Amino acid sequence: MSKIYNFSAGPAVLDSSVMEATAKAAINYNGYGMSLMEMSHRSKPVMAMVEETESFVRELLNIPDGYHVLFLQGGASLQFSMIPMNLLGEEQTADYTDTGAWSAKAIKEAQLFGNVNVVCSSKASVYNHIPKELNQSDDAVYLHVTSNNTIYGTQWKEFPIPKNLNGYLVADMSSDIFSRPIDVSQFGLIYAGAQKNMGPAGVTLVIVRDDILGKVERAIPTMMNYRTHIDKDSMFNTPPVMSIYAVNRTLACLKENGGVTAIAERNECKAQKLYGEIERNPLFTSPIPEKDRSLMNIPFVFADGGDEADFLSFCDGRGLKTLKGHRSVGGFRASIYNAMPEAGVDALIKAMGDYKI
């Protein structure tokens, strides 16, 4: 079989070492003679594995004291409701930036729990940029951002500062967590579904500062309450152990390869190469202004029209898969997460150069 490069936006490419380790663990986990799937989450080896995964997260992101690291279920999408349910009182206001379809979904859920002030929106221009002017409220409990807009290919390069000095940032980092260094102390809460840059679907990472919890009056269902999962070390109910193991292997691999600072350099280099080809090649153009361009999801379109299906099948013939743009944007999108090797980007650039309309 010739080499396949998977440019999917999610579920996305994982390192081959992760697939190999997970396949082995599915049959016989670390010589215990049992599949990881049939082992109790309360057994010593499984508890140790989950603890190690947490320590990888803490080390790689340099998480300060006072933050909990949780492995939850329900995807980033459940966090859209869990966050306001736990943090936003009925009479209080939260500020939300509207930079894409995922932001809009987060806004919709928050509106069920309190006042939502949309501080900026790029919706009218199909979310093709990150707005620079934010109309923040004086008293917002938190300011919500989507750090990387997976569908449109925009990314916050610097995070805005909450106007309310007692407020804090909440960030959906589903599609760029572990891709670049972040200062966790800027945030009250960070969340990310695993299946973009961290592992397979089924587990969601939440990093939450302890002192922001327990401030709302409403009754919170047990499973929706962060405190439940904090008190039980993410083992209140049966956790998705196989998914957590794949995250464990992904983060172990990242650690071995120099951590987040080193991967950020490689991500920058891969993205600059691909944007370079989009600029150089008269057939293609980028819809995103340079300063807002994502290093993870790179959309591009034909500059003067062309047969999109024909280019996609040309790429497919070379093993370059899942390059179709999101239906709301059209054109093409190359998602080049941490696990996409530079050789995959080179192969795409070669295909773009060889393609004739």
Ligand SMILES: *Cc1c(COP(=O)(O)O)cnc(C)c1O
């Ligand atoms: C994929 C994605 C989501 C949705 O994640 P689920 O885990 O499927 O709920 C949310 N936010 C962003 C930025 C995403 O890329």
